Amino acid sequence: MQRKALNKKDAIWLGFVALLALLPLAPVVAANSFHMHVVILILLFASMAQAWNIIGGYCGQVSFGHSVFFGIGAYGAGMAVVTYGVAPWPGILIGVLLAAAVAVVISYPCFKLSGHYFAIATFAIVEIFNRSFMVWDWVGGALGLDYPLVKEGLSNLMWYDTKTGYYYCVLILFLLVFGVVRWLEGHRFGYYMRAVREGQETAESLGVNSTAVKLAAMALSAALTALCGAFFAQYNLRVDTPMVMSLDMSMKFVLITVLGGSGTLVGPLLGAAVLIPLQEYTRAFWGGLGGGVDLIIFGLLIILMVVKQPAGMIGIFHAVRKRLIKRKNAGKGDSADDSP
Amino acid sequence: METFVQVLIDGMLNGMVYALVAAGLCLIWGVMDVINFAHGEFLMVAMYVSYWLGFLLNVDPLLSVVAAGVFIFILGAMTYQLIIRYTIGKPGLVALLATFGLAIFLKNFCMNRFSPNFLILTDTWLSDKTFQLGNLILPVPQLAAAIIALIVVGLIYTLINTTRFGWAIQATAMDRDAAELMGINTERIYLMVFGIGGACVGIAGGIMPSYLAVHPEVGSMFGLIAFICVAMGGFGSIPGALLAGLLVGSVEALAGFYIAPVFKYIAVFGLYLAVVFLRPKGILGW
Numbered sequence: 001m002q003r004k005a006l007n008k009k010d011a012i013w014l015g016f017v018a019l020l021a022l023l024p025l026a027p028v029v030a031a032n033s034f035h036m037h038v039v040i041l042i043l044l045f046a047s048m049a050q051a052w053n054i055i056g057g058y059c060g061q062v063s064f065g066h067s068v069f070f071g072i073g074a075y076g077a078g079m080a081v082v083t084y085g086v087a088p089w090p091g092i093l094i095g096v097l098l099a100a101a102v103a104v105v106i107s108y109p110c111f112k113l114s115g116h117y118f119a120i121a122t123f124a125i126v127e128i129f130n131r132s133f134m135v136w137d138w139v140g141g142a143l144g145l146d147y148p149l150v151k152e153g154l155s156n157l158m159w160y161d162t163k164t165g166y167y168y169c170v171l172i173l174f175l176l177v178f179g180v181v182r183w184l185e186g187h188r189f190g191y192y193m194r195a196v197r198e199g200q201e202t203a204e205s206l207g208v209n210s211t212a213v214k215l216a217a218m219a220l221s222a223a224l225t226a227l228c229g230a231f232f233a234q235y236n237l238r239v240d241t242p243m244v245m246s247l248d249m250s251m252k253f254v255l256i257t258v259l260g261g262s263g264t265l266v267g268p269l270l271g272a273a274v275l276i277p278l279q280e281y282t283r284a285f286w287g288g289l290g291g292g293v294d295l296i297i298f299g300l301l302i303i304l305m306v307v308k309q310p311a312g313m314i315g316i317f318h319a320v321r322k323r324l325i326k327r328k329n330a331g332k333g334d335s336a337d338d339s340p
Numbered sequence: 341m342e343t344f345v346q347v348l349i350d351g352m353l354n355g356m357v358y359a360l361v362a363a364g365l366c367l368i369w370g371v372m373d374v375i376n377f378a379h380g381e382f383l384m385v386a387m388y389v390s391y392w393l394g395f396l397l398n399v400d401p402l403l404s405v406v407a408a409g410v411f412i413f414i415l416g417a418m419t420y421q422l423i424i425r426y427t428i429g430k431p432g433l434v435a436l437l438a439t440f441g442l443a444i445f446l447k448n449f450c451m452n453r454f455s456p457n458f459l460i461l462t463d464t465w466l467s468d469k470t471f472q473l474g475n476l477i478l479p480v481p482q483l484a485a486a487i488i489a490l491i492v493v494g495l496i497y498t499l500i501n502t503t504r505f506g507w508a509i510q511a512t513a514m515d516r517d518a519a520e521l522m523g524i525n526t527e528r529i530y531l532m533v534f535g536i537g538g539a540c541v542g543i544a545g546g547i548m549p550s551y552l553a554v555h556p557e558v559g560s561m562f563g564l565i566a567f568i569c570v571a572m573g574g575f576g577s578i579p580g581a582l583l584a585g586l587l588v589g590s591v592e593a594l595a596g597f598y599i600a601p602v603f604k605y606i607a608v609f610g611l612y613l614a615v616v617f618l619r620p621k622g623i624l625g626w
Contacts, residue, residue, distance in 0.1 A: 062433060109617050116375070117616050120571040123564065124609035135602045247564075251440055258433050292448030299448065302441030303423055310430040 034284065036163045040235070042276045043170045044228060047177040049256035049268035051224035054181060056254065057263035058190065059217040060197030061111070065122035066225050066253045068106075068129045069099040071245030073226025075139055078239035081156075082145040083138075088157050092230040096223045103222030104215055111214050126247055133241045144240025157234045166235055173231055177224050182265060193217050197263070225253075259305060261314030270313040274305070342475050347597045348590055349476060353486040355589020357544050360489035361562055362569035362581040363496055364540030370576025371513040371533045373432065374424055377439040380563020381446040382538055386412050386545025387554040388450060394461045394549060401464055401550040405488065408546030409539045416538020420531050428530070443563075451556040458553035466550055481551035485544075492543050496536070497578050509533060513576065541566075561605075568612045574625025583623055587611070 048070065055061050076095020077088040084091075110121045134142050152159045159165035184190040192213045195203035200210050233239045243249070260271025278301055282294040309315055365379050376382075389411050390404035399407075423442065427435040461467070469480035500506040511519040512529045520526050552558070569588055573580025588608050595607030615623065 109613075113616055113620050116369075116575060117571055117620060117622070119375075120567050121613060121616060123567060124612045127564065127609045128606050128613075131602060131606050254433065255437055255440065258437055262433075292451045295444055295448040296452060299441045299443070299445030302444065303438050306434055306438040306441065307423055307426045310427065310434040 033163055036167060038277055038280045040163060040166055040170050041280065042272045043167075043174040044231060044235070045252065045256055045276050046269040046272035047170070047174045048225060048228045048253055049260065049271055050177045050181055051221050051228060052253040053257050053262060053264075053268050054184065054193075054224070055214070055217045055221040057257055057267070058181075058184070058197065059193040059214055060263075061214060061218070062119050062254070063122045063218075064119055064247070064250045064254065065106070065125045066221070067126055067245050067247070067249035069103060069222035069225040070229035070232070070249060070253075071129065071133065071241070072099040072102060073229025074233035074239045074244040075133075075145075075229075076226065077157075077230035077233045078145040078147070079139065081147055081150070082140070082239075085148075087155055088230065088234060092227070095230055096226045099226030099229075100219040100223040103218045107215060107218045108211075111211060122250075123247065126245070126250055130241055130245050130247075133245055140239070142241070144238060144243075147237035158237070170231060170235075173227060177228075178265070178269075180220070180224065185265060189213070189216070194263075255302070259302075259312055261312030264312075264314050267312055267314050274313060275302075343597075344594075346476055347593050349478065350482070351590040351593025352586050353478070353482040353589070354593065355586040356486035356489040356493075356582075357548070357585075358562070358565050358569055358589055359582040359585025360493055360544045361541050362566040362573070362585050363493050363578050364537040364544075365566045366570045366573070366576060366578055366581045367496065367500075367533055367540070368537040369570055371509055372424070372428070372530055374427070375432070375436040375439070375567075376419075376534075376537070377436055377563070378419070378443040378446060379537075379541060379566055380559030380561070381443045382412050382415060382541045382559070383545040383548075383562050384450060384554070384556060384559030385415065385446060386542040387549050387552075387558060388454060389542075390546040391459055391461060391549045391554045394464065395459075400466075401461065401547050402466065402484065404549075405543050405546035409542040412542025412545070413535040413539040415542075417531055417535040419538070420534035424530075424534060425527075447556050447559070454556070456556055458555045459549075460553040461549045464550040479551065481547075485547045485551070488547055489544060492540060493578065493582055496540065499536075500578065505532075565608065568608065572612050572615050572622055574622030577622070577624045580622060580624035 048066075052063070052066050056063055073092070073095040076091040076093075076098065078091070080086050080088050080091025080094075106125055110118055110125075113121055133139055139145075147158070150156050150158065152161070152165075154165070157169065184193070192203070192208050195206070195208055196210045196213050203213075204210050229244060232244065236243070256271035256275050257268050258271070259275055260269065261267030279298055282297050282301075286294040286297060311318070361379070361383060364382075365376060368374055368376050368379075386408040389408045390401050393399040393404040393407060394401060419439075419442065423438050424435055427438055464481070466481045466484055471478040471480050471483060498506075500509060508519070508524045509529055509532075511522065511524060512526045516526050519529075548554075565588060569581050569584040572587070573582070573584035588611065591611050592604045592608050596604035599607070619625070
């Protein structure tokens with residue numbers, strides 16, 4: 001049994017690495033810039049969902065507040081370029097640090113709340129930030145920040161001709177976020193997080209400082225989220241509050257992760273790989289009809305997917321694997337260890 | 341002082357409607373532990389029902405209330421039968437995300453059918469009428485909405501606490517398996533609870549077109565405020581939701597008047613945070 005579990009993990013891991021090895025070739029394959037756009041969004045939203053997965057999946061604290069950190073990252077980059085006319089890099093750094101600091105400050109009282117009270121508190125925080133930023137002139141208010149035309153290239157993190165530059169940037173972002181989470185999975189801290197998720201009292205009785213674990217996980221998650229937000233701003237060349245710091249954006253973090261399989265390494269990628277093409281291609285095919293036909297279909301598909309596969313896409317793999325093992329065992333004629 | 345009382349009363353009239361919307365959510369949440377993210381969209385659909393009845397058939401919102409309530413009862417029951425039923429016993433987020441999909445669907449369906457324009461009924465029985473009470477001026481449409489809301493919340497509370505059906509609901513909320521062993525058809529209870537929760541918001545939405553414009557986004561804010569009210573009052577507590585609704589309505593009106601209109605929701609959400617930081621289980625929760 002031990003051996004089997006190891007094999008499965010190795011197989012998933014191998015497939016994952018093989019996929020990653022192919023990813024740098026994507027710009028060559030996807031000459032069409034719309035497909036390129038979809039691939040970039042998949043990687044970006046997979047990274048965002050993975051950042052959320054740290055606190056929401058592994059640590060079990062369902063936060064609907066991540067668009068706040070995403071927005072802070074986006075505004076950090078946006079204000080450096082638009083307001084101060086410099087390269088986005090210092091803004092990105094400040095945004096990331098600020099997001100982590102804000103995460104600690106607002107999470108500390110919120111972690112005293114349990115279950116639904118915590119979830120609703122994060123809703124409330126998003127709305128407070130959303131409305132404050134809308135009327136705050138220093139950050140651009142309701143008009144938002146529109147990027148000026150500056151020289152393209154890595155120093156300004158901006159490209160106009162092709163999306164290839166963005167692609168390699170988002171690939172690095174993706175590898176960074178997934179690498180961090182992969183590292184966490186095997187690290188002591190990752191075990192602490194899962195212990196807190198499974199039972200806070202039990203974890204505390206074993207000497208885990210659950211508040212510190214949750215705060216650290218939230219800070220890490222927020223910092224990575226802000227990094228994604230900065231990329232999002234650079235990619236869209238525009239920052240405004242409804243786009244980056246809204247409840248709808250917050251829901252995407254949760255939706256993608258849960259759709260893929262929360263608390264698993266590949267879940268966020270699976271979720272993004274399903275949901276983002278769905279969103280983008282329904283928009284491309286039916287968005288032109290006007291009147292939100294694309295979103296009608298999108299909404300129906302979400303219902304269908306969530307109801308049919310509540311354990312996430314990863315659940316499909318587990319089901320297939322179970323069936324394969326069963327068949328193998330039946331072939332061998334020993335189904336003794338097959339009992340549930 | 342007079343202005344203060346006037347603003348406070350306006351806020352409380354609104355607050356009673358919030359309480360009714362929240363009571364529906366509270367019932368579903370308390371009994372089934374399901375977060376109905378499409379609750380605000382149910383309200384929006386109810387407003388459209390009432391609007392079109394008024395516009396096409398000249399039915400006054402005061403009468404459409406019944407039709408809207410019944411319509412959303414059916415919509416709620418269908419939502420349970422087609423979606424929620426499959427999410428019971430699964431992690432709590434599953435139902436939330438499914439209803440989030442439903443919310444997107446309903447919002448865009450209404451936008452597609454009825455355009456994103458603001459629609460409002462004019463010349464209803466109550467429109468533009470006011471009621472003078474000393475120096476206070478009460479707008480009659482809001483007053484009627486508040487009274488209807490208060491009556492319905494009272495009825496729901498009585499239903500839950502004094503009838504056999506209500507006891508069955510409470511038993512199901514406490515322990516589904518035990519309730520089933522006692523001969524309660526919990527599947528049917530869930531269906532009815534979702535329907536009644538929908539009917540609450542349907543009645544609230546039915547009366548509103550006489551003073552509030554209908555558009556596809558109108559429900560989102562009401563849905564959020566309903567979440568806040570339910571959590572602030574304490575989950576599953578209908579008196580708590582009523583209290584929280586009144587509090588939220590008052591704070592919203594006062595902050596909007598004395599600080600700035602853009603701050604009214606910041607004040608409301610800030611109030612929620614302040615309340616739960618002091619009482620982590622809400623005002624009447626335990």
